[in-house]
Structures are given as structure tokens and as C-alpha cells.
Amino acid sequence: MGIVSPGESLAPGELLVILRHAPHGSSWLREGLEAAMVAAAFGREVGLLFTGEGVLALLEGQQAGALGQKGSDNLLAALEMYDVERCYVDAAALERRGLSENDVSLLPVTVLAHADVVALTQCFSRVLSF
Amino acid sequence: MASSETVRTLSLDGREIGLDAEGYLVDLEDWSPALAERLAAEEGRELTPEHWEVIEVLRDFYQRFSLSPAMRPLTKAMTQRFGADKGRSLHLMRLFPDSPPKVGARIAGLPKPTNCL
Numbered sequence A: 001m002g003i004v005s006p007g008e009s010l011a012p013g014e015l016l017v018i019l020r021h022a023p024h025g026s027s028w029l030r031e032g033l034e035a036a037m038v039a040a041a042f043g044r045e046v047g048l049l050f051t052g053e054g055v056l057a058l059l060e061g062q063q064a065g066a067l068g069q070k071g072s073d074n075l076l077a078a079l080e081m082y083d084v085e086r087c088y089v090d091a092a093a094l095e096r097r098g099l100s101e102n103d104v105s106l107l108p109v110t111v112l113a114h115a116d117v118v119a120l121t122q123c124f125s126r127v128l129s130f
Numbered sequence B: 001m002a003s004s005e006t007v008r009t010l011s012l013d014g015r016e017i018g019l020d021a022e023g024y025l026v027d028l029e030d031w032s033p034a035l036a037e038r039l040a041a042e043e044g045r046e047l048t049p050e051h052w053e054v055i056e057v058l059r060d061f062y063q064r065f066s067l068s069p070a071m072r073p074l075t076k077a078m079t080q081r082f083g084a085d086k087g088r089s090l091h092l093m094r095l096f097p098d099s100p101p102k103v104g105a106r107i108a109g110l111p112k113p114t115n116c117l
Helices: A028-041 A052-058 A073-082 A091-096 A114-123 B033-042 B049-065 B071-082 B089-095 B100-107
Strands: A013-019 A046-050 A086-090 A110-112 A124-129 B008-012 B015-019
Touching (some): A013 A114, A028 A046, A046 A114, A052 A086, A086 A114, A114 A124
Parallel strands (some): A046 A086
């Protein structure tokens, strides 16, 4: 963890999935994670970027939602089994919500300064935004 | 996701167990080892100890992640639990021909894997 300099972690990759939505209220987060897993199941090298409200998915204490929605925490836990290991979080999105890198403990993530987030999207040949 | 529509039923020990159009359990709570034997027998398979290893890993995977694994994570989970030999795709293909994740999930009483085409 910690803000890294570009180059250190910004190796080229095949697919970047950008997650911009909080766990509940819509199915965007879940859909994004599932898309990442499908690509990974087919051997693509996948990266995940949590930004905007998507950073909330990384907070401890997640629960199932109303109406029997499953929580997203166990989906995050499964990422490792799909060999999705490149996970990034936008430092600016954390800061805007009064959070720090110490709060995002659900997944090993690399915290990126906002300028590096832009660089990150350029490292991947495909980007899907959820 | 678990389908909710019962298309046919299977009677086991005096109970009617609901199955969906593709033969997956409608109520995952209905699963038992005896039911697994029965589902396998319907497909002309007999469950050996090696099949049960896979079923154990599948059920454990679902418990941990609320997700039926695709092939890749299944091989990884098998390797972690039983070693590299048991995690080989070939081994799994031999036990559950056609599609180990789909056939395995059905017999192990899990929903059909969604991220496995």
C-alpha cells in the first residue's frame, strides 16, 4: 500500500474495469466485478480501479443489502481465486469521502494519486467503466 | 443465480425436490450427499471418492464466496486443497466431462456458474 510512483505498478495490461458505484442501490458494482471475473476466467489480465463511490466497496463491515441482495465483500474475496491481483484505488476519491488508505482494508490495493489514475487507464488496451 | 422455477421434481426419501429447467436445485437447502448420488445417477455417473473431493471443494468455494466457480478458480481451489495433480483441468474433465464447473455445480447443489460460458 501507499501512493506509488508510476512505472512501479503501471505495467501494461489487457482490461481495466473501473468501478464507480457503491455496493448497494444499483447493481453496477456487482456487474463490474462479474465482468472482471469473466475476463479473468478466460485468462485475460485484468486490473480493477475503484474510484468515485466505488471506493466504498473496500470498507470493512459490508453486509447484505435490502431485498436480499448479496453483499459484495465475498465477491471481492473471490477475486484472488480468479487471479485478479491488480487493484487500484483513486486517492482523491478516498479523500473526498474523508477516508484514507487505512480504511480500505478489504482488498490489497495500490493507492494512486489522481494524475496516475489517468496514466493507469492508458496502460490497459481496453477499459470498461461501471 | 439460483433459478426459482421448478420444472420437474425428484423424489428422495419421500420428499419432492424441485429442479429447474437445467437440472439445478431450486432450493439449495435441499442438497444432501444422497441427492448428489441421485443427480449423478441420472446422468449415468457413479460418484467416486475423487468426485467427492471436487464436490467438497465446490461447496466450500460457494460457502466462502457465494459464487459457483468457473474452471480457472476451480482448478486453483482444487490445487490449494488437494495438490497440483488434483487441480489439473484434465483430471476434472475426466470426472465431470463436458463442463466440470457446470456439471459439478449441479451435483454439488450450487447455482449454475454465471461467469462460465
